[in-house]
Amino acid sequence: MSTAEPPEPIDPLAALRAPGDPECDVYLTGTVFLDIIFTGLDHAPVRGTESWARGMGSSPGGIANMATALARLGLHTTLASVFGTDVYGDYCWESLAVSEGVDLSPSWRLPGWHSPVTVSMAYEGERTMVTHEHPAPALGDDCLPPRSRACVAAFEPGRRDEWVRRAHAQGSQIFADVGWDDSGRWDPATLADLPYCQAFLPNTVEAQHYTRTDTPERAVRALADLVPVAVVTRGARGAVAVDSLTQETADVPGLEVEALDPTGAGDVFIAGFVTGTLAGWPLAHRLAFANLTAALSVQHFGGSLSAPGWPEVAAWWSQATALARTRGRASDVEVARRYGFLDDLMPCAVRCWPRPRALPTVGFRGK
Template sequence: MTIDDEAARPARPAGASTPAPPAAAAGDDWDPLATQRTPADPPLDVLLSGTVFFDIVFTGMERLPRPGEELWSKGMGSSPGGIANLATAAARLGLRTGLVAGFGDDAYADWMWHTMANEEGIDLSASRRFPDFHSPLTVSIAAHGDRAMATHGHDLPEPLSTLITRAPAARAAVVDLAGETSWWGDLVRRGSLIFADIGFDQTGRWDVADLAPLQHCHAFTPNALEAMGYTRTDSPGAAVRALADKVPLVVVTDGADGSYAIDGSTGEEAFCPAVPVEAIDTTGAGDVFAAAMVLGTLAGWPLEERLKFGSLCAALAVQQFGGSLAAPGWGDITDWWRSLSSAADAGDLRAAYTRGGYRFLDGIVPDHPVQGRRRAQGTFALRSDAGEH
């Protein structure tokens, strides 16, 4: 289902997702880790926690409104946002994904719970619905690479840390250094690899003490601005080297300028240029990249391949509107690979060069049709189905 925007790039024409049991991966017909799974594996591949927002994105506007001005947009999309961006990205890549979050009892929460649990296959068994509590909401206006947002919400009636202990065990967890850290040690003791991120420091202090919880972490994935701020360096390359002393795996992303990484557990160092695309909406691109890195790490892929796969997934996401529901599934990845290969076989030199760097996809992408993935939609309904439109 696409957003209600005649100028929008069309989604894959495949049918909508069918309901899946919560413990299943989103792509039940394709599991990239299938050959590595054992009966001793925990029920989840990755565990997440955080706030789920109901996102409304207005698109196709020539500019942002001025104070007191009303502008009509050409289209709009709605989707689960916040931590749902990362959860959906992980589930669509075939990771068995669990989310610990608090939900309200309003219609927004009904739709977001249904979308994530029944259509994306995200395990919400440790999440909770709170009575007389409404969903946080964000309205975003996108115009020519810029955006403005307004958000409303309230603190949950109880902290998420009280719900974490109910979550199934997971091979990995993705956390925010700025959030609660008291439960990280328990995850490590349960065998989870911790992947940490951090946000922009609004205070401008970039206090190195903020990085102390990295002692529990396997990986740290800041963007270039954050990494340089905390390390007092003047380049992403210098920042990644400074951070490599703190965690086994450090990845510094620099948007269209690529990504830098050092994996001390394998001795690898790598740089990956970004896949050049015309970005429509960058919301959630970092979450898609992070999910791809988790998959590649659990799969044991070489560091360079992990970076390239993350860059590709992020590039596919930014060509769609809608945050979480812009995340690519294996159908999108396979379509890109087959289209690139066809162009290379037809003599396109640029395609041939790009294909050379992504040959590893031959052994990863499915060789059969897989489920299509829902895109952001103009409105929400509990029984909506892309096959009906």
């Protein structure tokens, strides 16, 4: 067994850091769930029968998916959330704070509160979820987020988050996605915090509903009139983006992978895009990197469990360049060309060093 010291972790913002910068790269807040994921199901559960899964894992979920994805990409990540004092809460806290290095200093433990739990079943490239939650106390209006380079928010129609306005006033770039509009209105005016947004990243269905358009390409152009950077994700087909500040546009296809579980892929995509944005990359590189991190995540089960770090990115890049050299197919050469910017980011030593992961079960304890 090798006794060599692990390489220094990659800091994508190393060249940009200066005295007086915020200690926090990304701040986010939300609910942490305990996720229990079943994979390898042959079909959806059928009433009155028992279904057997070939794979299973547990991990912190909810906002923890995003926090983990950001931390594994080398960003100093701070999370404000409520954790129960039950065993589930202990597990989620330790996984994030110890295994992933997420700063939980604004978070707190709530005695007597049942940690939220989600059971996710993945089959046929989709997922079905069952959740049990007792809503936790929300952040008060007197809660001031720390100074940070960026914040990630989840917008809901009709809801205003005071912390978003305060973070924007402190100079944070706000990156946001949005959930389903149960009212059916799909009116951008109901997204009260959109004026503070630097980048808005809905999926195709959401974007087309909000813009009354029929393609993601038309939707992203319409959204670019509302926010500085608009991104529309297209699942396995990749993503399109418009930066109205720099006049850059990008249309980057997805990567062909065998998907096991899509849980958390959207969070991982945003984490990749945030990383590239804060590092100052061109729009096409940001979009390609976000596609890559999402593609790597869906090949494994779970949300936070599957979030890739730089060793996984480096291993993929090593394989991609080898295929371009040896197999020489036009598609392989094009992928190597599109991701050539990765060459300058990763020391070779990173490719050979596995990153520790949170144990994928509540029952086992690390030694």
